[in-house]
Amino acid sequence: MKILNKDLKHGTVKIKIEGAQDLWYLSNIIEQDDLISGMTERKVKIGGSDEKSKISKRIVFLKIRAEKIELDHSLRISGRIVEAPEDIPMGDYHTFDLSDGIVISIDKIHWSKYSLKKLDEAINTQVSNILILAFDREDALFAILKSSGYELLPALKGDVSKKDFEDKKTNFYQEIYKQLQDYDKKYLFDSIVVASPAFWKEYLLKEIKDDTLKKKIILATCSSIDDGTITEVLKRPELKTVLERDKATRELRLIEELLSLISKDNAVYGLKEVGEKISSGNISALLVSESLILKMRKEGKYHILEDLMTTIESMNSEVKIISSEEACKKLDGLSGIAAFLRWKENYS
Numbered sequence: 001m002k003i004l005n006k007d008l009k010h011g012t013v014k015i016k017i018e019g020a021q022d023l024w025y026l027s028n029i030i031e032q033d034d035l036i037s038g039m040t041e042r043k044v045k046i047g048g049s050d051e052k053s054k055i056s057k058r059i060v061f062l063k064i065r066a067e068k069i070e071l072d073h074s075l076r077i078s079g080r081i082v083e084a085p086e087d088i089p090m091g092d093y094h095t096f097d098l099s100d101g102i103v104i105s106i107d108k109i110h111w112s113k114y115s116l117k118k119l120d121e122a123i124n125t126q127v128s129n130i131l132i133l134a135f136d137r138e139d140a141l142f143a144i145l146k147s148s149g150y151e152l153l154p155a156l157k158g159d160v161s162k163k164d165f166e167d168k169k170t171n172f173y174q175e176i177y178k179q180l181q182d183y184d185k186k187y188l189f190d191s192i193v194v195a196s197p198a199f200w201k202e203y204l205l206k207e208i209k210d211d212t213l214k215k216k217i218i219l220a221t222c223s224s225i226d227d228g229t230i231t232e233v234l235k236r237p238e239l240k241t242v243l244e245r246d247k248a249t250r251e252l253r254l255i256e257e258l259l260s261l262i263s264k265d266n267a268v269y270g271l272k273e274v275g276e277k278i279s280s281g282n283i284s285a286l287l288v289s290e291s292l293i294l295k296m297r298k299e300g301k302y303h304i305l306e307d308l309m310t311t312i313e314s315m316n317s318e319v320k321i322i323s324s325e326e327a328c329k330k331l332d333g334l335s336g337i338a339a340f341l342r343w344k345e346n347y348s
Helices: 020-029 113-124 172-187 200-207 211-215 229-234 237-263 271-278 290-298 302-314 325-332
Strands: 002-007 012-016 035-046 054-071 075-083 093-098 103-107 130-135 139-146 149-157 191-196 217-221 267-269 285-289 318-322 337-340
Touching: 002 113, 020 054, 020 075, 020 113, 035 075, 035 093, 054 093, 113 302, 113 318, 130 172, 130 200, 130 229, 130 237, 139 172, 139 229, 149 172, 149 229, 172 200, 172 211, 191 200, 191 229, 191 237, 200 217, 211 217, 217 237, 237 267, 237 285, 237 318, 237 325, 237 337, 267 271, 271 302, 271 337, 285 290, 285 302, 285 325, 290 302, 290 318, 290 325, 302 318, 318 325
Parallel strands: 130 191, 191 217, 285 318
Antiparallel strands: 002 012, 012 103, 035 054, 035 103, 054 075, 075 093, 130 139, 139 149, 267 337, 285 337
């Protein structure tokens, strides 16, 4: 996600969507009654209200008040129009169908801590250490995922028969396997996305005998091997799965650390217990489950968490929102909120 303009004084943030993962973040950021605006396609009646009038599609600037938020393959925000060209009736319903590359503005009366955390997370999501391999019968491309895209590594050119991928001269699968081992040894990747047209990726997987390397591999599909292949793979749902898996791993590590510190009296959990530590300044980091936030928002009690997070951040302490399924479930088992302590208190 890219921030084009941020004016929190007036409650406005203008963003550009840069991937499928941004849609998930926006589905959590955008709430009912938020104002959503941007260029969008709208059916407009031309020629009056008689039978001879025609319906035409136009790209227009609209602003709606969000009522319904639906996330599937795209993010659909529906609501009544509050700002539009003169020939489009105010109060009519319109739906923004959001996807990669679209620019919108979000206007809120109040940007909550939760919404700002999600916005910041969408912009500064830690880039996982991922290798992308895309290959066919003759070429193998390697790229490392970067925050601004990707970095190409030296490619491989296979010396194979036009009739058979595995020629007597060489085994291109073995060449790719060896190169994968070399790159993984050098960069210590967390995950490796292997993409190919047809079934070649499955054949390569059978050649890989290194179980540690094999466990890192996620299979994907690409249409061909050319200058646009890596970009194509970046848009595949398999990459989103890898990113979510790595995020879940990081959050589970945090929860395991929390459990260890609780056993040593170096952490506390529960809204009351965390609140008691604020006055002494004895909080180094706060963990809050996303399910607790959504529950308190629904019950109209979110302001309690909002005040607590604001106070803790004013103490130069970190607030982390836990959203991956397994980590969130474990934290919910501890009431959904916990804190790491700066020092171990003496209760004797």
